[in-house]
Amino acid sequence: MTKLKRRQPSSRKPLTKSGLRRVSVLTVTLVLAVGVVATFVLLRGRQPGGMGLPLPSPPAPRSSLAASVESAESGFRALSGRWLRPDGGYILDIRDVDARGKIDAVYLNPRPIPVARAEATRDSSTLNVFVALRAPSYPGSTYTLSYDPQRDQLAGIYFQAAVQQRFDVVFVRMP
Numbered sequence: 414m415t416k417l418k419r420r421q422p423s424s425r426k427p428l429t430k431s432g433l434r435r436v437s438v439l440t441v442t443l444v445l446a447v448g449v450v451a452t453f454v455l456l457r458g459r460q461p462g463g464m465g466l467p468l469p470s471p472p473a474p475r476s477s478l479a480a481s482v483e484s485a486e487s488g489f490r491a492l493s494g495r496w497l498r499p500d501g502g503y504i505l506d507i508r509d510v511d512a513r514g515k516i517d518a519v520y521l522n523p524r525p526i527p528v529a530r531a532e533a534t535r536d537s538s539t540l541n542v543f544v545a546l547r548a549p550s551y552p553g554s555t556y557t558l559s560y561d562p563q564r565d566q567l568a569g570i571y572f573q574a575a576v577q578q579r580f581d582v583v584f585v586r587m588p
Contacts, residue, residue, distance in 0.1 A: 488512055489533045492540060492560060496567055496584035505544065505556070505567070505584055507531075518544060526551055542567060550575065558584065 489510035496505040504521040516531035529547035533540060540560035545553075553574030558567040567584040 489514060489516075489535075489540060491562065492516070492533055492542060492567075495587040497587050498582055498584050500582070504587070507542075516542070516544075520544065520546060542569075556582070558582075 489512075492507050492510050494507060496507065497503075498505070502523065504523075506519040506521065507516055508519065509517040510533050514533040514535075516533055518528050518531040520526045520528055527547045528544060530543070530545040532543050534543070535541070542556070542558040542560065544556040544558075546555070551574070553572075555572045555574075556569065557572070558569035560567055565586050569582065571580045571582045572578075573580065
């Protein structure tokens with residue numbers, strides 16, 4: 414038979430209740446402080462004049478007539494592609510848009526967030542995009558965007574339903 418080894422007593426002293434309480438209070442305080450700072454930085458970056466990521470310089474402007482003719486001929490084709498929201502790193506991947514405006518899209522933050530509905534419409538010569546998200550932390554959140562052919566950007570409003578707030582947003586085309 415084998416003998417069971419006796420466990421040697423640790424040289425460390427066990428924490429007392431008051432010591433444990435101090436460590437817990439310190440940990441909670443530190444976590445809250447980091448959360449407040451992170452929230453401040455994120456929200457400041459989303460406000461006009463905030464310290465968010467700089468937008469890339471727009472491409473050389475094309476004539477508006479050429480852009481209108483191109484959009485009319487291609488339908489919604491100009492919307493297809495991967496779009497980056499520079500202020501948060503979110504990606505809207507518009508994989509396909511059919512002739513009726515139904516969009517096959519994926520939203521990444523950085524993991525995929527289910528898209529409940531995505532559609533494109535045309536208002537005169539302006540292409541518009543509507544995306545409704547469907548996830549536990551995004552119920553009812555939507556993007557209402559317009560395509561700017563001169564800048565090759567999607568710009569508009571992000572409605573964050575959880576906090577009932579609207580944010581001005583821009584998506585730039587990814588290479």
